[in-house]
Amino acid sequence: MALNLNGCVEMIHGGGGRASAELIRELFAQAFDNEWLNQGNDQAQFTLPAGQVVMATDSHVIAPLFFPGGDIGSLSVHGTLNDVAMSGAKPCYLAASFILEEGFPLADLKRIVDSMAKASREAGVPIVTGDTKVVERGKGDGVFITTTGVGVVPEGLYLSGDQARPGDKILISGSIGDHGVTILSLREGLGFEADIGSDSQNLALLVAAMLEAVPSIRCLRDPTRGGLGNTLNELAQQSGVGMQLEEAAIPVREPVRAACEFLGLDPLYVANEGKLIAICPAEHAEQLLAVMRAHPLGQQAAIIGTVQEDAQQFVQMRTQFGGQRMVDWLNGEQLPRIC
Amino acid sequence: MALNLNGCVEMIHGGGGRASAELIRELFAQAFDNEWLNQGNDQAQFTLPAGQVVMATDSHVIAPLFFPGGDIGSLSVHGTLNDVAMSGAKPCYLAASFILEEGFPLADLKRIVDSMAKASREAGVPIVTGDTKVVERGKGDGVFITTTGVGVVPEGLYLSGDQARPGDKILISGSIGDHGVTILSLREGLGFEADIGSDSQNLALLVAAMLEAVPSIRCLRDPTRGGLGNTLNELAQQSGVGMQLEEAAIPVREPVRAACEFLGLDPLYVANEGKLIAICPAEHAEQLLAVMRAHPLGQQAAIIGTVQEDAQQFVQMRTQFGGQRMVDWLNGEQLPRIC
Incomplete structure (x- = not known):
């Protein structure tokens, strides 16, 4: 048979x-x-x-x-x-x-x-x-x-979303929004996906390289559903801290930016499937950045912000035009069935 | 909120x-x-x-x-x-x-x-x-x-479906068919379920008691989808053996038997969610049976057959009327979405 x-x-x-x-x-x-x-x-x-x-x-x-x-x-x-x-x-x-x-x-x-x-x-x-x-x-x-x-x-490591401390640096391993924009564009027949493609990939080897060089990393999380914006709010709440981001430092690929503009989406809330957020003590941030950039899965890595004391646990962002905006929890749903 | x-x-x-x-x-x-x-x-x-x-x-x-x-x-x-x-x-x-x-x-x-x-x-x-x-x-x-x-x-134990040996005894922990008949009767509005009820239960404590008394148990498996008949065929194939069952020894509750007759179902192929099959060396079978019967989840336990040499890996059964029948793999599907 x-x-x-x-x-x-x-x-x-x-x-x-x-x-x-x-x-x-x-x-x-x-x-x-x-x-x-x-x-x-x-x-x-x-x-x-x-x-x-x-x-x-x-x-x-x-x-x-x-x-x-x-x-x-x-x-x-x-x-x-x-x-x-x-x-x-x-x-x-x-x-x-x-x-x-x-x-x-x-x-x-x-x-x-x-x-x-x-x-x-x-x-x-x-x-x-x-x-x-x-x-x-x-x-x-x-x-x-x-x-x-x-x-x-591995023995001696403890990473958790509640470990971020004021002064820590926030890093992202690469460009945001690729996965979500690809799926939405494909679903709606918009054609943007031809220039983009999902970033779905296994991050385990990148994580191993990062931890070997900088075992002081406080926490890692992959910004999937809800995107970077929502995931940072989760971490801020869990650790009881605020965050200050720099919009200019957050990598967004040009076709993703264009598609988001066309679709009225904020790339901060668009899902990723092959990126990670790392938070580490400020004194190790440059070293961590270098390790990430040296790895094939982290070439576009960037330091995108700083953890700060904030009883209200706000995630805020200095915009490219020098203004300050809130990066709130995702309230609506940008994209159903994204993963 | x-x-x-x-x-x-x-x-x-x-x-x-x-x-x-x-x-x-x-x-x-x-x-x-x-x-x-x-x-x-x-x-x-x-x-x-x-x-x-x-x-x-x-x-x-x-x-x-x-x-x-x-x-x-x-x-x-x-x-x-x-x-x-x-x-x-x-x-x-x-x-x-x-x-x-x-x-x-x-x-x-x-x-x-x-x-x-x-x-x-x-x-x-x-x-x-x-x-x-x-x-x-x-x-x-x-x-x-x-x-x-x-x-x-626990250290020193190895149970697997490929461990059954000719001469071993086959035990069941209680009556068969309760779960499947309950679901089908409920779905079809037949009313049998009032006297039956699913046998869904956690068997872990029964297993622990059995293994403490008889660590020589060869294999355990719960006959869920496909029922006792299909699960025994799986075990026979995995171990490369045949099996001889005694129909009279297989516990079937009266309302389950009646419902199966009415519905044209063979209880051998009806799903269970709180029963287990155990296979053990013949010399420990009576002791295992006693331990099972002494446990709240195994009061109706029974020795239902013997493993035998058979290159064709047939599961056979002596019927209540003294005849011999094949208990084949389940070919059709008795009940969809039973678990």
């Missing part, structure tokens, strides 16, 4: 019987192929190095499923690896669970699964266990993927 | 901004409340005891969301805890990720989340990290929940 890749997902693929086993064997197990998945049990067993263990989970519901720079498969690997890495951890293992809609083309599913497998192999983090469910036509939307990652924090 | 529990899930709750933060704080964080979740980061950090680490993940798409004996919330906790426990591991931490449909009543979501919190507290396994996404009306079905669990296997 063989899975017919010209066919579609059927309810029977979620029934736990012969058809489920076939889908798992011929599609998932073949693409992800590793000793832990091949244990063939309902769970994976592995060893972890000593240290604090980190776990992160993310459901991915992005629409459309395929986009310049990636697809839901690669995104679902990068997204969770990055959440693990932001603790300073080395990601070690991934779990993946699929909710498929009846009628979804199996060829598209294979393309997505192959893309996940590639992203996982490039990161050196195997997908060791998983699950598949099928829902009726009209009760899902093609495919949703939930990934969960575990990793281990 | 407060979340309006008379309201519904809106797209903005998935936007990563203020409304998302409110939903997380006032609904999820309040119900799950624990030191790891309260770290407030995009990942949780914790320590694990030494030993083999186990990870399992499951997406839950059951319809209807509420049923006699549980709901999608408690099921999503039990289901994943049980997958972890079947390796012999003690479950330690859970992650939970939600895909919500726009328009889903927040009061129902709160009921589900409270039920998860209760199941997690009763099991002593905290939900330490999570995610929430929202999809448009008609692109989901109320709520889907993906849970991922990690646990640790």
Whole structure:
């Protein structure tokens, strides 16, 4: 028997019987192929190095499923690896669970699964266990993927969103808004995505290089949904501090800036999938910047602001024209289903 | 600001901004409340005891969301805890990720989340990290929940589906078919569920008691989707053995038997959510049975068959009338969206 890749997902693929086993064997197990998945049990067993263990989970519901720079498969690997890495951890293992809609083309599913497998192999983090469910036509939307990652924090490190201190410097690893603008433009048929593309990428190696050089980093976070503006507000609130940003220092690529202007979007609130915010003591900021710029994933890195004392935990920004504005929490929603 | 529990899930709750933060704080964080979740980061950090680490993940798409004996919330906790426990591991931490449909009543979501919190507290396994996404009306079905669990296997144990050996005895921890019949009856408005109810429960303590008394157990597996019949075929194939079952020994509650007859279902293929299959060397089977029966979750436990040499890996059964039948892989699907 063989899975017919010209066919579609059927309810029977979620029934736990012969058809489920076939889908798992011929599609998932073949693409992800590793000793832990091949244990063939309902769970994976592995060893972890000593240290604090980190776990992160993310459901991915992005629409459309395929986009310049990636697809839901690669995104679902990068997204969770990055959440693990932001603790300073080395990601070690991934779990993946699929909710498929009846009628979804199996060829598209294979393309997505192959893309996940590639992203996982490039990161050196195997997908060791998983699950598949099928829902009726009209009760899902093609495919949703939930990934969960575990990793281990090297001895002696503790990074957390509550560690920012007045005087600390705020860095970003590269240009903002690429992912969100790509998805919106593609969805609306605007054509901007031809010059942009999602920045979806695995940040774990950049994080490792940064921490090796500057172990005093206070916290890391990737500004995904809600963008840079909202993520900085999260960090300010968690640490009980204010922030002062310099708009001129925040890297925004020209086509992203143009698209945001056309669309009436503020790039500060547009999602990123391959950038990180780092906060570190001022005396190490230049060194950290140099390390980031020397890394392929941080070439456009910049110091974009300073943490300051502020009982009201305001994030403020000096604009390019020299004015001062508030960078508030995102109140509305710029873009649904961006990841 | 407060979340309006008379309201519904809106797209903005998935936007990563203020409304998302409110939903997380006032609904999820309040119900799950624990030191790891309260770290407030995009990942949780914790320590694990030494030993083999186990990870399992499951997406839950059951319809209807509420049923006699549980709901999608408690099921999503039990289901994943049980997958972890079947390796012999003690479950330690859970992650939970939600895909919500726009328009889903927040009061129902709160009921589900409270039920998860209760199941997690009763099991002593905290939900330490999570995610929430929202999809448009008609692109989901109320709520889907993906849970991922990690646990640790005590030193010296190795259980796996490939460890069954000819001569071993096959045990079941209690009556089969309760969960699947409850859901189908409820869905079809047949009324059988009034006398039945799902068997959804956390099996981890039963597993611990079994392994303490009989560490020679070869493998454990919970017969969920596909039921006892399909799960035994999985184990037979994985171990490269055959199996001989005794129909008379397999516990089926009377109302389940009656409902199955009425519905034309074979209880062997009906899903369970609180039962386990154990395979152990024949010389320890009686002792294992006694331990299981002495435990509240195994009072109806029974020895239901024997592993035998069989190159064709057939699962066969002596019927109550003395005949012999094949218990094949489940070919069709008895019940969609059963978990």
